[in-house]
Amino acid sequence: MSVPAELQYTEEHEWVSISGDVATVGITDYAASALGDVVYVNLPTAGSAVTAGEACGEVESTKSVSDLFSPVDGEVLEVNEELDDDPGLVNAEPYAAGWMFRVRVPASPDGDVALPPGLLTAAEYEGLTKSAG
Amino acid sequence: MTDFAGWLMPLRYGSETAEHLAVRSAAGLFDLSHMGEIAVTGPSAADALDYALTGWLSRLRAGQARYTMLCATDGGILDDLVVYRQAEDRFLVVANASNTSVVLGELQERCGTVAGAVVTDETDRTALIAIQGPNAPAILATLTPVALESVKYYSGSYADVAGSPAWIARTGYTGEDGFEVFCSAGDAGHVWAALVAAGAGSGLVPVGLAARDTLRLEAGMPLYGNELGRDVTPYEAGLGKVVRLDKPGDFVGRAALAKVAAAVAAGDTPNRTLVGLVARSRRVPRHGYPVVAGGAEVGTVTSGAPSPTLGAPIAMAFIEAGTAGPFGIDIRGRIEPADRVELPFYARSK
Numbered sequence: 001m002s003v004p005a006e007l008q009y010t011e012e013h014e015w016v017s018i019s020g021d022v023a024t025v026g027i028t029d030y031a032a033s034a035l036g037d038v039v040y041v042n043l044p045t046a047g048s049a050v051t052a053g054e055a056c057g058e059v060e061s062t063k064s065v066s067d068l069f070s071p072v073d074g075e076v077l078e079v080n081e082e083l084d085d086d087p088g089l090v091n092a093e094p095y096a097a098g099w100m101f102r103v104r105v106p107a108s109p110d111g112d113v114a115l116p117p118g119l120l121t122a123a124e125y126e127g128l129t130k131s132a133g
Numbered sequence: 134m135t136d137f138a139g140w141l142m143p144l145r146y147g148s149e150t151a152e153h154l155a156v157r158s159a160a161g162l163f164d165l166s167h168m169g170e171i172a173v174t175g176p177s178a179a180d181a182l183d184y185a186l187t188g189w190l191s192r193l194r195a196g197q198a199r200y201t202m203l204c205a206t207d208g209g210i211l212d213d214l215v216v217y218r219q220a221e222d223r224f225l226v227v228a229n230a231s232n233t234s235v236v237l238g239e240l241q242e243r244c245g246t247v248a249g250a251v252v253t254d255e256t257d258r259t260a261l262i263a264i265q266g267p268n269a270p271a272i273l274a275t276l277t278p279v280a281l282e283s284v285k286y287y288s289g290s291y292a293d294v295a296g297s298p299a300w301i302a303r304t305g306y307t308g309e310d311g312f313e314v315f316c317s318a319g320d321a322g323h324v325w326a327a328l329v330a331a332g333a334g335s336g337l338v339p340v341g342l343a344a345r346d347t348l349r350l351e352a353g354m355p356l357y358g359n360e361l362g363r364d365v366t367p368y369e370a371g372l373g374k375v376v377r378l379d380k381p382g383d384f385v386g387r388a389a390l391a392k393v394a395a396a397v398a399a400g401d402t403p404n405r406t407l408v409g410l411v412a413r414s415r416r417v418p419r420h421g422y423p424v425v426a427g428g429a430e431v432g433t434v435t436s437g438a439p440s441p442t443l444g445a446p447i448a449m450a451f452i453e454a455g456t457a458g459p460f461g462i463d464i465r466g467r468i469e470p471a472d473r474v475e476l477p478f479y480a481r482s483k
Contacts, residue, residue, distance in 0.1 A: 036343060037150040039439040040415040058465075060417050062149050062343050062439060065465075091148070 001129065002029045004095055008071070009125035010118075015095060016071040018105070021113050023072045026099040027059060027090065030129045035061035038090040041068070043079040043101055050076055050103060052116040057100070059090070072116060074103035135342065138230035140167035142342055149343035153441045156307050156348055157481075159336025160266035162328055163345060165313070166321060169233025170259040171226040171240055177249030178224050180382075182216065185243035187367065187390070189380040193218040198287045198304055202367055202375050203228075203236055208389035209363045210370070212236050213355065215304055217289050225300070225315070227261075229357045243385060260321030264328055264337070265311030265348075267481075272332040273312055277301065281312070295327035306345065308352025308479055347438045350447065353409065353477030359420060359435045360407060360449055368393050369403040369451070371476070402454040405432065409478055410448045410471040416464045418448040418471070423463040430463075431456045440478060447478050 007015045013031035017024045032038065040060040050056045050070035057068035079101045083089060090098040108114035120128065135144050142164075145152060155161050173182055179191035188201030195218050203211045212232040217225045228236040237254050245252045264273055270281050279292035279301060289302030297320035305311045316324050329337065340348075346356070355361050360370055367376050367390070376390050397403060412418055418437035423430045432452030440447040448462065448471070461468040 036145060037148050039150075040417070042416065058416070060415070060439065062347060063144065065417060065419065088150075 001033065002095070003122045003126045003129075005122045007095065007122060008115075009120040009122065010069065010071045011120065011128060012069040014069060014071045016119065018113060018115070021105050021107060022077065023074065023103045023105050023113075024099050025071055025101050025103065026094055027068070028125070029094045031066075032091045032094045032098070035059060035064060035066060037062050038087045041083045041087050041090065041100060043068070043083070044070075044076045046076050046078055048076050050074060068100065070103065071119060072103050072105050073114070074105040076101055077104050078102045137167060137342060140230060142167060144343045145341040146339045149341060149347070150441050152338055152340040152344040153347050155336055155338045156266045156309055156340060156344065157442060158267070159338075160264060160268040160272055160311075160332055161307070161338055161340035161344070162325070162332065163263040163265065163340050164325065165261040165263055166259070166318070167230040168256075168261050169228035169230060169236060170255045170261070170315065171228060171233070171237055172253045172255050173224045173226060173240060173244055173250060174222055174253065175249045175251050176222055177247050178222055178244070178251075179218075181244035181247040181250035182224055182226075183380060183382060184247075184384050185240055186214070186216070187376045187384065187386065188216065189377040190216055190218070190224065195220050196288050196290060198289055198302055200287075200375060202372070203239055204367070204386035204390065205363065206386055206389065208366045208386045208393060210357070210361045210365055210367060211239060211363065213357055213361055217300070217302055219289065219291070219300060225255075232357060258318055259315055260318045260324070261313060261315050262321065262325055262328065263305055263311060263313045264332075265305045265307040265309045267310060268332070268335040268337065269309070269311040272328065272335050272337055273301070273314075275331045276327055284312075295324050297324055299324070306352075306354055307348040308354070308477065309348075309481055346436075347441060350436050350438055350449065351440055351442055351477065351479035353449070355407075355449075356436060366390065366393050366403065368397055369405050369407065371407045373397065404454055405451045406454045407435070407476075408450055408452055409474045409476040410434075410450055410460060410462065411443065411474050411478070412446040412448070412462060412469055412471045414464075414469040415446065416467075416469055417446040418450075418462045418464060418469075424450045424452055425461045425463055425468060426452075426456050426458055431460075434462060442479050449476070
């Protein structure tokens with residue numbers, strides 16, 4: 001199961017990649033494999049506000065549906081519209097073409113982007129998935 | 134892998150959508166060894182089964198199969214079954230894995246006390262491998278001496294498969310042409326490997342439980358625990374034809390089922406009906422979701438899934454008899470419109 005070292009993770013199996021003040025979000029290889037074939041991704045709309053730890057969409061697979069949680073606070077800049085035609089990209093390339101949405105993250109008082117506490121490193125996330133079996 | 138009625142089984146081998154589509158367009162191989170196999174044998178076996186089950190099993194000729202049910206005295210369904218008359222005095226009853234012990238207990242009670250009928254649980258010694266899909270006959274034909282065109286739908290024959298003795302039946306749970314191969318548990322690995330090799334150039338893939346469920350749902354076939362249960366009569370499930378009230382003699386559940394049948398005949402439909410629904414949105418109805426019409430809850434989804442063949446979410450649901458649409462399904466708090474359709478959702482072109 002692939003867990004890229006440069007990304008950060010949540011306990012809800014999202015990954016987040018920070019570039020400047022923009023966070024790109026998707027679900028992990030582990031999550032996509034556990035769900036099975038993804039058939040529909042219900043994403044937040046561009047311009048809406050998302051809150052870290054709160055549900056902002058749904059991922060439907062053959063056997064189940066899961067809430068999609070935002071790992072960060074901010075405003076949704078863009079969603080991956082290709083998933084509408086080809087939700088299988090989430091299974092095929094969860095960290096690349098299967099990305100889900102981008103969020104502009106507000107700056108904290110010290111000028112850095114304000115990331116919520118509790119995001120996991122790749123090593124921590126890998127440990128979490130291993131202990132879950 | 135998942136725990137299924139005490140058996141460790143694969144939900145999928147690779148992509149369940151690809152597995153599903155392979156069965157529709159080429160062929161799929163299923164390990165169904167979890168199913169229960171119970172033999173009822175002896176000179177009185179046929180009469181004993183006529184009393185134990187809703188079907189008229191004594192009318193089967195050797196080699197024929199029947200879809201039938203085991204009902205309780207009150208008419209509730211204890212299991213749905215396929216019964217093969219393998220010889221004049223030997224019937225093989227195939228039960229759902231989760232119900233095998235119930236079926237075995239009931240058959241022992243209902244048949245085992247009849248002189249000349251013996252009930253034997255053969256589940257552990259029997260493996261069941263299904264090969265389903267348009268290419269299934271050609272693949273299986275390379276491994277067996279029997280002329281498969283002589284094995285008609287819902288019939289079976291003893292024949293070797295890859296040199297191992299087997300019972301080959303033209304039955305299945307996918308809506309496609311295909312066969313179910315019963316062999317000894319010890320031969321199963323060899324038979325499986327031979328089928329995989331024989332199907333290598335014909336698009337044969339192994340298929341897990343996830344695709345097995347979407348295949349049977351598209352074919353409008355009920356699943357015990359979803360559409361069928363202790364609190365459901367065959368009539369409510371649209372399967373009244375499996376109750377042979379025209380057979381002679383008493384059978385378990387006759388009085389209760391005759392009452393329901395008389396009400397149906399008098400125009401009193403059963404109080405709920407099993408229907409097919411196709412969702413207009415892409416959100417998927419799941420087991421237990423409420424069905425609504427005219428602002429009120431009128432039923433419950435029994436099975437739902439994204440249909441690979443239709444490209445839309447589909448569901449079977451029990452609704453109050455006589456309810457007119459338009460229908461909606463309450464999918465986690467939001468009502469999504471759905472169209473009622475005739476079952477099955479998918480029928481192969483013959």
